[in-house]
Amino acid sequence: MIDITDFINNDIKPLRTNDTIATAQDLFAEYPFSHFPVIENNVYIGAANAEDTELMDIEKKIDENRFSFGRFFVRDTTIWLDVLEAFAKNETNIMPILDNNNTYLGYYEIGDIIRFFHETPFLKENGGILVVEKNMLEYSMSEAAQIVESNNGKLLGLFISEANLEKVQITLKINMGGLSEIIQTFRRYNYEIISEHQEDTYLNTLKDRSDYLDKYLNI
Numbered sequence: 001m002i003d004i005t006d007f008i009n010n011d012i013k014p015l016r017t018n019d020t021i022a023t024a025q026d027l028f029a030e031y032p033f034s035h036f037p038v039i040e041n042n043v044y045i046g047a048a049n050a051e052d053t054e055l056m057d058i059e060k061k062i063d064e065n066r067f068s069f070g071r072f073f074v075r076d077t078t079i080w081l082d083v084l085e086a087f088a089k090n091e092t093n094i095m096p097i098l099d100n101n102n103t104y105l106g107y108y109e110i111g112d113i114i115r116f117f118h119e120t121p122f123l124k125e126n127g128g129i130l131v132v133e134k135n136m137l138e139y140s141m142s143e144a145a146q147i148v149e150s151n152n153g154k155l156l157g158l159f160i161s162e163a164n165l166e167k168v169q170i171t172l173k174i175n176m177g178g179l180s181e182i183i184q185t186f187r188r189y190n191y192e193i194i195s196e197h198q199e200d201t202y203l204n205t206l207k208d209r210s211d212y213l214d215k216y217l218n219i
Contacts (some may be wrong), residue, residue, distance in 0.1 A: 005114040008097055008105055014039045015048060016113045022058035024048055035070055037096040037107055040064055041136040044096055046071050072214055073098050074103055080120070081159055083113055122157035127175035131161065131194040132186050139168045139191075147189060148174055151182045169194060 001056055014037040025037060028050040035047035046069025048062060072098040074083050074218065083114055087095055093110040117123065132144065141158065148155045154175040164170040183193055 003085065004108075004113070004116055005076055006133060007108055007116060009099070009109060009112070010074070010106040012036075014044070014096075014104060016040065017045070017063035017066070017167055019062045020058065021053060021056045021060045021062065024039045024062055025052045025058060035092045035094055037094075038066070038102065039068060042104070043102070044073060044098055045069065047073075047092070047094070047096060072096070074108070075100065080113065080116055083108060084117060087113065100163050120157070122173050125156050125173075125175055126155075127156050127173045128179050129195075130172045130174060130179070130186075131169055132172070132185070132191040133167050133194050134191045136163065136166055136168050139170065141170070143189065144170050144172065144186075144191075147185045147211065148172060148182055151178060151185055153179075153182050 012027070012031065015027070017038060017040040024036070027033070034050055036050075038046055038048050039045060040063075046066060048065065048069060052065060052068045053062075070090060070092065072086060072092065073088050074091040076097050076099050078086075083095065086092070087108075087110050095108040095110075095113075097105045097107060100106055141160075144158060145155050156173040156175050158170055158172040160168055161171040186193060
């Protein structure tokens with residue numbers, strides 16, 4: 001089984017604060033990156049922006065532009081959905097990865113994550129999509145999974161798709177089992193049914209959005 005960490009990339013070493021702007025410009029000229037990780041004493045300090053770097057004096061050091069570095073990163077334990085969100089939120093096509101000790105491990109490229117996304121059972125396997133909502137203090141992911149499985153459903157994936165101080169929405173993909181019985185059980189447990197989708201329509205929407213993200217980030 002493929003794990004998202006299989007896509008950690010170290011083909012190109014991170015920039016260092018004592019590298020010149022010329023070095024960074026050469027890197028961005030050769031590779032279609034919007035940003036690239038910068039480290040100082042082997043500690044990640046941010047991601048240099050290709051557009052900002054292009055405007056700087058080539059003899060200056062990368063360090064002189066640190067005020068404009070992006071501060072984004074993910075952990076090697078971050079799940080693929082949150083990694084995808086981090087790419088979109090920061091409008092980047094490369095994502096630095098740190099471990100829990102803040103050690104720089106490498107980077108993800110958005111193209112790899114999009115391909116991983118398309119290969120997940122959540123998209124690839126046949127099934128229906130159900131979105132349910134419950135009070136924030138009352139919901140339980142394990143309870144949601146148990147409701148599906150107690151009705152002979154096979155749970156292909158679930159995640160929190162929306163949340164605020166009062167309510168939380170959970171999106172589930174379900175294969176097998178009677179969807180109507182599953183919905184009735186959710187209602188008995190005081191979940192509100194927000195929507196249910198036939199697979200083709202909803203998954204095509206998800207795929208369209210991932211394709212849009214792909215194009216938006218100019219991969």
